[in-house]
Amino acid sequence: MAQLDIRRAAYVGALLVAGLTACQTVQTTAPGAVGVDRKQQMLVSEAEVERAAARAYAQQVDAARAKGALNSDAKLAARVRAIAGRLIPQTSVFRPDARSWDWQVNVENSDQLNAYCMPGGKIMVYSGLVHKLSLTDDELAAVIGHEMAHALREHSREQESEADIIGLELMARAGYDPRAAPGLWRKMAKVQNGGAPPQFLSTHPSGATRIAELEAYIPKVMPLYRASKARASQNAAPKTSRQADTSPAKR
């Protein structure tokens, strides 16, 4: 609910500001390895949407701070920021301008199972989502990547499967195992079946179709994941051993 309302409020606010300019067909994103290639109708300029989103986000951040709930779990906030920090540079594959967005990443301490990324790169993760689902870093990367995809594409909530596959590529490129994504949605489904559906699931129905579609795309992004892991392990290799391998023994 919250995320939907915020997104809608930002969008409606922007519509009002822009005075409902004519529909334009624009291509804001590139297809990436998963091959997303679709023009979309934009009712307002991106700048207007981003300005409205930034205002709505600032309100959320202020409200959380007033409750003492903003990044109050410093360890979790650092973890979420580290994951987002690896995902953000990957966004340029889909959208070159996104790297220069004023990205903000915060954690609200709350029982809610929720997370969102507003247009312009304003991310909020609720601690309840991480704790109640015992999310691993890979699963958390799947959630954040999915939400970032909505922001990259300036989505309304209808384009779930597109956000899933863009998110999948973002996480693979950032070195998070894309095979964790279906597991995330299975965890969601379990919560869904276990009682009152949390807010996130009201906008993210966790069905078998979604999981099957993710699984179908995993082979496409596995090479990106492996390449990212290979780069990371190369960088992590201790220099001394490499020197020892290449330089002949000195006397």
Ligand SMILES: [Zn+2]
């Ligand atoms: Zn979504």
